[in-house]
Amino acid sequence: MxxxxxxxxxxxxxxxxxxxxxxxxxxxxxxxxxxxxxxxxxxxxxLPDEVPPSRYPRAAGQRPTGDMNRYNAWACKTEVKGAAAGPLAGRTVALKDNIALAGVPMMNGASTLEGFVPAYDATVATRLLDAGATIVGKATCEHFCLSGGSHTSDPEPVHNPHRQGYSSGGSSSGSAVLVAAGEVDLAVGGDQGGSVRIPAAWCGIYGLKPTHGLVPYTGIMPIESTLDHAGPMTANVRDNALMLEVMAGADGLDPRQVAPQVDAYTQALGRGADGLRIGILSEGFQLANLDSRVADKVRDAIARFEGLGASVEEVSVPAHSLAGALWSPIGCEGLTMQMMHGNGMGFNWKGQYDVALLDRHAGWREQADALSASLKVCMFVGQYGLERYNGRYYAKAQNIARRARAGYDHALSQYDLLVMPTVPFAAQPHPEPGCSITDYVSRALEMLGNTAAQDITGHPAMTLPCGLVDGLPVGLMLVGRHYAESTIYQAAAAFEASVDWKTL
Structure with missing residues (x-):
């Protein structure tokens, strides 16, 4: 018409x-x-829109209640059975609830998007189904994914399976919880500042943020295209590597992907750590809020790598701190333009657009007061930078990001991997209901000190559990060269095979 x-x-x-x-x-x-x-x-x-077909039958499903959702980790339960055979046959998967699954509601942790139902499957969902997996639902995530805590999801906070009332980490909160609690075999998360690795660390599982562009983001609601990553979250290293084999590679629809280099990641798992050169990233141990007990656990784990035959030594990488600082102008101005003013899709990229999502998310303007305080503070910073300084700091930060990447690349020319704590402290109690804006936002963003940098530089990074502090998991993070996920898996598998992390 x-x-x-x-x-x-x-x-x-x-x-x-x-x-x-x-x-x-x-x-x-x-x-x-x-x-x-x-x-x-x-x-x-x-004219009809170009909408990728969905090949596997499914029901809309519903959000479980009570004992069926004791951690509030399920946004929606359904069942989509994939191919009869494949590398993931018989395995159950949960998708973070910013990942499109046709016919199944997608809320992205925010009441303002409640009722939206995607019309097509994200590429990662299709690839998992083609590999024989069964998608059993959508995992709760934080409010438009703008939180490293798990108290910002609508309608309720997500609880850590190791301790009720404590944060599971965010923003892929439900994905980590469902894997850690054994309710699913595998989960997919998203990472723009640490949102795969933080919850994986606090829940005691394995979470990988791949090289930027290795895994297609098609069908996943973006925050900022230069920061958007999707990755596997699993209970062991082999499952993680197998998931990445299934999900990685160009799909022809995501302009974030520039000739991604894929590998047979599971083939790296038996190579051992002997001969690996590992640099202990000094700046990663200099965070003001680093708990000394967490630092000790990570250093003990690093010593175990040395015992496995790796050479280990301290290295300073100033680019780590620089990249962390670059996140604010890139993340805040970028998300304000793409996710908010751009109605969840933005402009100026040749990707697969979800037109219905664009139409639906545009309604945030009529419900803006309902946006989470963690999103609001990022929008306020972003809008001020756009209005007062015409976006010059976003532009300059993107230019300087190449310098930060080069700093990491220089260190990784001398070492196979860099290592540091994933999160500077163990999971904390949720802030009290009705807490101040300051408490609410601080508890959402206080843990990003080591994880945001690799979203700026695009390097792959994986958290693996390496011990307990007060009965709560501690994560160690390995960072590798671009497209060197196999090296990360090689080291992670060697560590996993050497010890039961729960005894450390």
Whole structure:
């Protein structure tokens, strides 16, 4: 059908919002010139959209309650059976609830998106199903994924399976909990500042943020395209490597992917750590909020790598701290433009757009007060940078990000891996209901000191459990060269085979 044409009065008002003044006569003349463009809009409106097909039957499902969802980790339970055979046959998977699964609600942790139902499957969902997996539901995630804590999800906080009332980490909170609790075999998370690795560390599982662009992000609601990553979350290293084999590689729909280099990751698992060169990243142990008990656990684990034949020594990588600082202008201004002003999709990239998501998420403006405080503070920073400084700090930070990547690359030319604590402290209690904005936001963002950097530089990073502090898991993070996930898996598998981390 024909799109609605503006009146001359509406065009005058529109011009005013563009800082222009039109007379009624000028508006009428411009309106006549615009009609041929609007005719093209009519044509687009009449044509069917390009929507990837969904090949596996499923039901919409529903959110379980009570004892069926004791950690609040399920956003929705359903069942989508994949291929009859494949490397993941018989395995159950949960998808973070910002990942599209056709016909199944997707809320992305936010009440403002409640009721949205995607029309197609994300590429990672299709690949998992083609590999024989059964997708059994959507895992709760934090409010538009803007939190490293798990108290920001709508409608309720997600609880750590090791201790009720404690944070599971975020934003892939439910994904980590469901794997750690044994309710699913595998889960997919997303990572823009640590959102795979933080919850994996606090729940005692394995979580990988792959090289930027290795895993297609098609069908996953973005935050900021240069930071967006999706990765596997599993109870052991082999499952993690197997999942990455299934999910990795170009899909032809995601412009984040530039000739991604895939590998047979499971083949690296038996190589051992002997001969690996590991650099202990000094800056990773210099965070102001680093718990000394966590640092000790990680250093003890590093010593175990040395016992397995790896050479280990301290290295300073100033780019680590620089990359962490770059996250604020890139993350805040980028998400404000793409996820919020751009209605969850943004402009200027040749990817698969979810038109229905764009239409639905545009409604956040009518419910803006319901947005989480952690998202609001990022939007306030981003909007101020855009309005007061015209986006120059976003642009400059993206330029400087190449310097940060080069700093990491230089260190990784001397070492196979870098190692540091994933999160500076163990899981903490949820903030009290009705707490101050300061407490709410601080508890959402206080743990990003070591994880945000690799989202800026794009290097792969994996957390593996390496002990307990007060009965709560501690994570050690390995960082590798771009597309060197196999080296990370090689080291992680050697460590996993050498000890039961729960005894450390």
């Amino acid at each position: 024909a799109i609605v044409r503006p009146t001359t009065e509406q065009l005058e008002a529109l011009a005013s919002r563009l800082h222009m003044r039109l007379t009624t006569e000028e508006a009428s003349e411009y309106l006549a010139l615009m009609q041929s463009s609007f005719d093209a809009y009519d044509l687009i409106d009449e």
